[in-house]
Amino acid sequence: MDRFVLNRLVRGVVVAGVVATAVCGGSPAGADPEPLPTTASDAVQQMIDMSRQSEQLNEQALGAQADLEAKLGVQHDAEDKLAAATGVVDRARDEVRKYQPVVDRTAIAAYQGARTNRLFAVLVSDSPQQLLDQMSTLDVLSEQTADQLKLYKQATDAATSAESVARAAADAARSAADQADAVRADVQRKQAELSDSTAKVVEAWSGLSATDRSALVGSPFPPGFDRDSLLQGLVPGSGTSALAAGLTRVGDPYVWGATGPDQFDCSGLVQWAFKQVGKDVPRTSEAQSTYGTPVAKEDMQAGDVVFFYSEVSHVGIYAGNGLMLHASTFGVPVGVAPVSSTPFHSARRF
Known part of the structure; x- marks a missing residue:
């Protein structure tokens, strides 16, 4: 290997070694730097070491990508659950609104002192038949009102429960999105580190002679x-x-x-x-x-x-x-x- 090629290889090895060492937790700050290769065999060995560090980065980047895909899956599931919970809330609220007029009328009548019991029917009836008719009507109205109020309460309870589920689903979706964003940033950082490290390995490889490449292979x-x-x-x-x-x-x-x-x-x-x-x-x-x-x-x-x-x-x-x-x-x-x-x-x- 001539001196020009060796110098070129040395420069590539040293720069990549600094990058890869910083990424992979090599020599701590302040430690003595790696000695410069002085022979072709030293340069080849440093290139091998750099390739090894790049392989570590490659596996880390792939792991981060897999983690991101898992986090995105959780996020999508959470968003689907939120959409379903929101639909349940909307339907529950529609059901509540269906019974609201009955509740409103009952509340207004009670506030105005309306009397709908059997004693009131006796007092205001002009004949036995009218009394029977009024009592029958009161029974029907009372039963219908009670049934509708019961259904109204069930609808209200369902809506409250659905809203609680929806709030939990919204919180889960936000948390999943935040986690995915954090992992996405980690993926991008690792991919950038890998790209930089591998570029230097390729540069160092290009500086090897055919004989040295053959020996390495x-x-x-x-x-x-x-x-x-x-x-x-x-x-x-x-x-x-x-x-x-x-x-x-x-x-x-x-x-x-x-x-x-x-x-x-x-x-x-x-x-x-x-x-x-x-x-x-x-x-x-x-x-x-x-x-x-x-x-x-x-x-x-x-x-x-x-x-x-x-x-x-x-x-x-x-x-x-x-x-x-x-x-x-x-x-x-x-x-x-x-x-x-x-x-x-x-x-x-x-």
Whole structure:
């Protein structure tokens, strides 16, 4: 690598390293900065480290996006409940208004001292027949009024209850909207950080010579690995079948945020492979690390899913014999590598 290209690579590495370190919680303020790379191999290693930090950001941004989608779902549900509750309130109020004239007439009559009992009918009747007629009319009016007043009370109670539900629904809708707005801001911030970090990684990659790029990419299979023999020996099942599907993507490029069919990030490859066998697994490595059932490292079988780093930000599919299939990092195509090449966290069986 000539000096001009190395200097260009160094500049890209240093700038991106500062951005990624600030984002991912690297060296604290006031700590000594990372030393400048002085050789091509140092520059390549720093580019690898930057790619790793970008992968962390990628997983965080995907997680934030999933959180936003969940919050938006809650918000939409709350808004639907509010609309339904509002409709109930409107209908309840219409029902109240239907009985309001009866209530008003009864109240006015009572205020004016109207007498509608049987004694009053006796006093004002001029004949037995008139008395019977008046008493019958009073009975009917009294019964109708009582029924309507009862219905009025039921309608009023229903309206009050509906209004209470509507107020609660409105509060829930506002809260859901506020939470969605907060998460949306977080998504935008993480996406901006990821965009900045990945741009610097790409810039650093462009400064590598063909020889250095080839050395970084390496071989898609470790020495002695026989994909055909492995495929023939797999026992049919969701995990091993997903591994078989994933092995067909060896050589496809790593792209942040990609889920296939011909480019992937780490969790995108796992999600795509299991989708081919009818398993709908979560999108991010962190979410995938809670899916399925846990498996001890010494009990792992081909087709199990392996997770890496303390914060779980990388994932692959175990291929047996201490090897895994994974989408490694930018510039390195999908391939098979030793599990020991990455800090192990846990394993799950989907």
